[in-house]
Amino acid sequence: MDAQDYLAACLPRVEQALDAALPRADAPPARLHAAMRHLIFPGGKRLRPALALAAAEAVGGDASAALPAAVAVELVHVYSLVHDDLPCMDDDVERRGRPTVHIAFDESTAVLAGDALLTAAFEALVSGAGPADAAARVLAVRDLARAAGAAGLVGGQVDDLASAGGGAAEIESVHARKTAALIAAAISAGARLAGASETQIAALHAAGVAAGIAFQITDDLLDADEDEGTSLVRAIGEAAARERAQALLDHALAQIAGLGARAEPLRALLRFVVSRKL
């Protein structure tokens, strides 16, 4: 199973579901709706949505049941990119090869578009089409809220902004919250909507956290000349960081060893997290 093929195979369903979850660009307030869509289409790798679908298949479920989770996590991811690019944060002018939302529109529109993407995520998780039952959706909302909030993405970002470097453990704690929490939520919410047991969800979540930290280390390896934010590459050097990413991947794969052949697409995506060149 090739990760790139799996990502490509997921794409039509994911794009269609993302489009259905967002207000039309020409409906009023059109400027807000266009700003919400600006960074969504065309997208990036759509790794998190594919992880959600692969996790559903890994527990013997139907990938389409996981679509609301796939959409919700991508919407939270894109909101975080829109806000991270703002002048008060990273102050970036380009993202996904295009002008960032505050450059293409303006700063207040970018703040509000991010807010609207974040809230649209939870609406999509609850009401997106698919067979998942209400109880599973409520627990997925809880898990995604936890991953996105003070204990996850936002708290990780706060500590990253305040960080003066720190040791490896401190850096991995930032990665675990800022990057890995959302990757783990994609996997566990996708599996949950497809009817996974709590034991399966716990194993998948642990795999997601380890792979998510490896994702961030790989990102820093790909971007080694960046000098902003916490970086394990800067703290322990390139070779040791590469080894640490591989060890985390091995740990992630060990967590899901019991899931058998139907977890092969998920395993391929987790390997891609470390082997990717983009």
Ligand code: GRG
């Ligand atoms: C502003 C609340 C708030 C949080 C910001 C996620 C984040 C925290 C900042 C975005 C920039 C960044 C370095 C994020 C870490 C995770 C990461 C490397 C995201 C990029 O993910 P990819 O490579 O992007 O999956 P695409 O464009 O392919 O979806």
